[in-house]
Amino acid sequence: MAEIPVLQNILEANEAMAAQVRSRLERAGVVALNFIGAPGAGKTSLLEQTLPRLHGRLSVAVIEADCATARDAGRIKALGIEVVQINTGTGCHVPAHLVLQALDRLPLERIQLLIIENVGNLVCPAELDIGESGKIAVISVAEGDDKPQKYPMLFRQCCAVVLNKVDLIPHTDFRRERFEGDLRTINADVPLFGVSCRTGEGVDAWVNWLIGQTTAR
């Protein structure tokens, strides 16, 4: 059983880096939200719906993380938003030391909200502190209504849940009341936003909550 001390060494190194990230963000007055969800949950699509609605209300920058390609960063840049792409290679999450490096490339003094879109993964990023103010769980209707109890770490720790692709509900076996019941056994009070990034349904309520997060702090 050599694994446990080994993993703790990595975690301790990460925690020290996360503390540095947090301290730099706090000094600059930046709220950082870490968007976590499975591949294809629609994290980038959610940003494409969200960022234009923040224009003139909140200054934002984005860190995109993927194993490979700069596709998502390209989509964000096309909106005129400052973005840094992190490629993790075989890494299943973005570690704090890469976030720290990314901060050097961003105009922290000019932004209020930093969005970190993590690698598509419902498991590994959920446990790791990267110096963020909070974690946002993004899940799609197409993933099924049984996910909160099967992947409890993220749903327990997040400060909001975005249920994306609600336009697909009529075409799937997804039952919203079953999803909510499942979620509430894990996290009784977390705000839940049902949205469709295809139709724009529900996005305004989510954006208003998001703006509230930066003014509340």
Place this chain on the structure above:
Amino acid sequence: MAEIPVLQNILEANEAMAAQVRSRLERAGVVALNFIGAPGAGKTSLLEQTLPRLHGRLSVAVIEADCATARDAGRIKALGIEVVQINTGTGCHVPAHLVLQALDRLPLERIQLLIIENVGNLVCPAELDIGESGKIAVISVAEGDDKPQKYPMLFRQCCAVVLNKVDLIPHTDFRRERFEGDLRTINADVPLFGVSCRTGEGVDAWVNWLIGQTTAR
């Protein structure tokens, strides 16, 4: 940079266990396939469609892995199939030593095919040898057509790709030719099966390929 030697220690320990798994399976003449895909890709649904079609043609057992709950094992057991559930807790993949333990609970001498349904995760399980004969990538239409290049490790290494939820194509922006183009840049020759576990479309072709894998070896 303490991380690299540390990760190698874990990987070396895992490799030794994977070799033991492989050796036991080979002695028993069992082909083992490791099903990998994001949460909600439909891995368990694919098994629910596949296992009844194998009845009388191939004797099968299943290892289910999830962070928490025995929900998926319950679905397999309901089909009358031998199943062992592994709960990984915060673990993002099933390691070889847990597969080795699961083998003790299965009648290896009576089965020809062992299906291991990994934790829902497109990244971490892709790199890890657990003693399997091959990896099967399961991806859903709802995840989008841009995933092979963004998550190349699995798509490079797998011996087949199952594209699930093709019944959702008319309700999404998914373009099959774009998905195939993306996949072919990563893996030119891997067999690709488009299926719908809701309608049963395409499942027979997949099942015939699967049976061929056990007779070819």
